[in-house]
Amino acid sequence: MMNPVGQVDPGPKPRRTLKELIASVGPGIIVVLTWIGAGDLVDASxxxxxxxxxxxWVLALSLIIRFVIVNVMSRYQLCNNEGISLLEGFTRLHRFYPYFLGAYGLLMGHLFNSYMIKGSGEALSHLLGFGHPFVWAIIVVISAVIFVGKSFYSRLENFMKVLLAIMTISFLVIAIWSTPSVGEIAKGTIGFGIPSDVGLYGAFLIAISLTGAVSGSVANFIYPYFMKDKGWTSPLHKRAQRNDLLFAICMAIVLDLAVWIVGAEILRPNGIEISNIDDLAQTLAITFGQFGYIIFYLGVLGALYSSVVGFATGFPKLIVDSLQTANPERRAKYAGDLERDPLFKWSSLFIIISPIVWSIPGMPGFISLVVFVNVLSVVGLPVISIGLLILSNQKSKLGKYRNNWFENFILIACTILAIWSSLKLFIGFFS
Structure with a gap:
């Protein structure tokens, strides 16, 4: 039963044991491993x-933006007084939204997995020392189809916890070995400057790609669905959701910073530019030996494969929900059960299988795919953030759960930033 707007939220009972605390964490683990993929690895390095x-400073700002956007999305779904989903809220703003979000989710699910699968194939080929990356990419696709087709939420959650442990240990070991400069990290975090271009990718392009990879756009819609699968459906779960999301962002900070440190402390002093995924791994092999090479590719494989599975599980929920929201008859036919709708299976298969075309020899390289797909993801951010800004300030729906001034400031700022960046990229493309 929904709490009326204005009712005091007592929050969940305090958890006193480590076991209870671990049990409360779930969606954050899945979503951080879905978010942390090739985009973060490549752009940060x-x-x-x-x-x-x-x-x-771009990394710090992007993580703040992501926390605010996803927290506002989650709070709307948990705390609106009609018990409607986030997508239903967007649909009430304009019927354009479900069509836009469904189509955008299908497109970006395909594009995100294009480099996740390509990178997984390359990682397996280098890690095992035999087989063509395209063959391994096909194996990745087949295994993902099998896993997603048989998984339930709890099984997926446990699988993600294992990969989280592998990836965290891998990158933390590498970062510690790299002896980072704390002073330079602090200076760069508050620098707010764009340096002169170096290498194949300009500073502005990398900054925008990093913003797309870290702050996200349509990929942020995945979290509310995993949150619902966890059973978090009312204001009583708001505190647990916020802490869970904070955990996810903290893990993103650790992992992104670790990869960045490797680039700054190992690659830059040696004048090495990154043109493919093995450039970073080979440098670690020279510095740390075969163990560094192996531990890097284990972390990369964990990040990439978990994203393949996460996107193939999360994006179909958005796609089917969009279609059912735009067509109430379809929602009634399947009683609002997204996974019961045949379109869920077909969209999941599309997001897993269709990206294999980008792994065919002769297609654009892994690094180029990562940079430009994440740049493209920023283009859709204004449409989402403007709608979210309106939704999250509706007093009649949210009462005391409306945005505070800081959340509104972040939403307005990221909207302006995304529009400005898109215009500048568009002008630069045709100039």
Whole structure:
């Protein structure tokens, strides 16, 4: 039963044991491993290798933006007084939204997995030392189809916890071995400057790609669905949701910073530019031996494969929900059960299988795919943030759960930033 707007939220009972605390964490683990993929790995390592810590402020700002946007999305779904979903809220603003979000989710699910699968194939080929990356990419796709087709939420959650442990240990070991400069990190975090271009990818392009990879756009819609699968459906779960999301962002900070450190402390001093995924791994092999090479690719594989599975599980929920929201008859036919709708299976298969075309020899390289797909993801951010700004300030729906001034400031600022960046990229493309 929904609490009326204005009712005091007592929050969940305090958890006193470690076991209870671990049990409360779930959606954050899945979503952080879905978010942390090739985009973060490549953009953070290129930024560190080419520009040191000068663009560190972009990472810090992007993580703040992501926390605010996803927290506002989650709070709306938990606390609106009609018990409607986030997508239903967007649909009430304009019937354009479900069509836009469904189509955008299908497109970006395909594009995100294009480099996740390509990178997974390359990682397996280098890690095992045999087989063509395209063959391994096909194996990745087949295994993902099998896993997603048989998984339930709890199984997926446990699988993600294992990969989180592997990835965290891998990158933390590498970062510690790299002996980072704390002073330079702090300086870059408050620098707010764009350095001169270095290498194949300019500083502005990397900054925008990093913003798209870290702050996200349509990928942020995945979290509310995993949150619902966890059973978090009312204001009573708001505190648990916020803490869970904070945990996810903290993990993103650790992992992104670790990769950035490797680029700044190992690649940059040696004048090495990143043109493919093995450039970073080979440098670690020279510095730390075969163990560094193996531990890097284990972390990369964990990040990439978990994203393949996460996107194939999360994006179909958005796609089917969009279609059912736009067509109430379809929602009634399947009683609002997204996974019961045949379109869920077909969209999941599309997001897993169709990206294999980008792994065919002769297609654009892994690094280029990562940079430009994440740049493209920023283009859709204004449409989402403007709608979210309106939704999250509706007094009649949210009462005391409306945005505070800081959340409104972040939403307005990221909207302006995304529009400005898109215009500048558009002008630069045709100039």
């Amino acid at each position: 290129i930024a560190g290798a080419h520009y040191g810590y000068d663009l560190m």
